[in-house]
Amino acid sequence: MFIDRVEIKIKAGNGGNGHTSFLRDKNTQRGGPNGGDGGKGGDIVFIGSTRADNLIDFRYNHEFKAEDGINGRPMNKSGSNGKDLEIHVPLGTKVLNMDGGLLADIVEKDQKYLALRGGGGGQGNAKYATARRQTPNFSQHGITTAMHTVVLELNCIADVGLVGFPNVGKSSLLSIVSRANPKIGNYPFTTLHPNIGVYSKGSQTIIFADIPGLIEGASNGVGLGIDFLKHINRTRLLVHIIEEESQIQIIKKELENFSSDLVKRPRILVQNKIDVNEKIKGCDFYISCATREGIDELMNHIAKQVSLLPKPNESQTTAILEVAIDKNKFEVFVDAEGVYTATGPMIDNLIRGVVLSDTESAAYFHRRLDKSGVIEALKNLGMIDGDTVQVADTQFIWRD
Ligand SMILES: Nc1nc2c(ncn2[C@@H]2O[C@H](COP(=O)(O)OP(=O)(O)OP(=O)(O)O)[C@@H](O)[C@H]2O)c(=O)[nH]1
Ligand SMILES: [Mg+2]
Known part of the structure; x- marks a missing residue:
């Protein structure tokens, strides 16, 4: 899965x-x-x-x-x-x-x-x-x-994305050039999720992503849709594999519907299965995964291109998930039952350091409430002698 x-x-x-x-x-x-x-x-x-x-x-x-x-x-x-x-x-x-x-x-x-x-x-x-x-x-x-x-x-990280109609031989190519072992079958939509394979040549390693096939209307949800194009969104190069001429424009359209950026990615057009089909004019490479014809030339070209093309988007790491807390901040309100309440980071921080059963500690607590303006804020809300005050999970009666 x-x-x-x-x-x-x-x-x-x-x-x-x-x-x-x-x-x-x-x-x-x-x-x-x-x-x-x-x-x-x-x-x-x-x-x-x-x-x-x-x-x-x-x-x-x-x-x-x-x-x-x-x-x-x-x-x-x-x-x-x-x-x-x-x-x-x-x-x-x-x-x-x-x-x-x-x-x-x-x-x-x-x-x-x-x-x-x-x-x-x-x-x-x-x-x-x-x-x-x-x-x-x-x-x-x-x-x-x-x-x-x-x-x-x-979103998978790969240098090269293999795209094309179902059944054109994307997974076959991946299985030849890498040690990946994707499912290959003579029916459309054999591949249901991205397969990653690593191609090595000398000291160079190139990561390939093989994704499910695209068909006309994929961007409208036909077939397996186009959501998985996100897995090749950060590749440097796309290898578009075809079996028929009509597939060229259709795939281009679907790439464009996914993102105007992806369709502009450097792309090489490769006709596969030339062991059984006539060559289509205008392709960059002609290969057969069955006979291995043309594979070396294609891979040499890809290796060279990848080494020349810039890396995909730089990584970005942003701030810590927790927002910075202003330790002096507090809020006061009075509820329907007339309980005067103070909450906020300032209160939380203060309550950490006090034990209200200890008279000295309790005195410190009240001094801090006074100094930090909490008492004044509560008085401004209308608090008078005898009112109930709630601070964190502690209640006490206010005495002037
Ligand atoms: N004759 C011939 N058959 C091939 C060639 N390359 C692949 N095939 C066959 O074509 C069929 C489809 O190959 P896959 O590699 O599964 O095709 P795919 O593009 O990954 O297909 P999906 O995963 O469905 O998108 C399989 O039966 C392969 O054996 C080739 O060069 N010549
Ligand atoms: Mg496949």
Whole structure:
């Protein structure tokens, strides 16, 4: 089976929590804080690989989570970082967001795309010790990361695309010039998905893509349609194989209907099966896959052309999937029940570092709410003494 589009879920590791502890041994009754920091969560990284030539592995395995960071421990021991998760994808894989926006285009072996960064670890209570606060009874939580859904879309990477009507001998040619073993049959539409083959000549290697046959009206969905032309969209050269003259214009039209760009790609016209048919005037090469006549000449020409033609589109890797978060941002609103609520990155970040059951920590929390303007914003909404305030998952009664 050949799969060229899948949806997968990815999640970077959570950050480990900071630890709260104090030095305690035979000689020390109540020593200083020594809770260690939590480790960072693992990243999600896509990596170009030649191991697979389609996305079939992702059909059943479609949820990927990087390791969480380990929590901090006493004695100032930091938790270790979670391992990054590398997701191997075939060359030619595009990573898209759910709106179809391009995140990365992976076209080279070992090319990496950092899609999600692991959550930062929380600080241990040792980090919160100050001259005035010598026994901080709290530590910071690690950052929890979210699950994201992305689409993987494969467009095969090849130097040369073989196009033509069904049954003209595209797969036959591929099987002769490479070690690929495509299905060959004396009936139309033997090939149902792209076949990739590698041709080597000296130090030069050329990747060929053999695709299903095209017929008149393919761009309107006749036959197998033209969607699979995307797999030859980044080739340097097209080899158009014909058996009859009428096929020349029809294929050209279908290529044009797919994209004005593809029809302008350098193209050589090759008549196959000359062992059984009259030669058609005006072709660039005449071959027979049955007798091998003309194959060497054709391949020499292709090798030379490919070495002269520019590489297809450069790869482009764009930003990290997670949007940059403004850590000072918050929003306030009051709901129908009269609960005053504050949310946003600023709140999330603040709540990570507080333990509301601890009076000192709670005082710090309220001071920060005040300083950052959250309280003022809530008052502007009409909050008065005795109202209920909701901040993250904590509720309290506001006292002026
Ligand atoms: N006589 C003769 N038959 C050939 C030659 N090349 C291929 N064939 C035969 O033509 C038939 C079609 O060959 P394929 O290679 O499967 O053709 P294709 O273009 O890949 O066809 P689709 O996959 O259906 O698009 C097979 O029966 C081949 O054996 C040739 O040079 N001479
Ligand atoms: Mg075929």
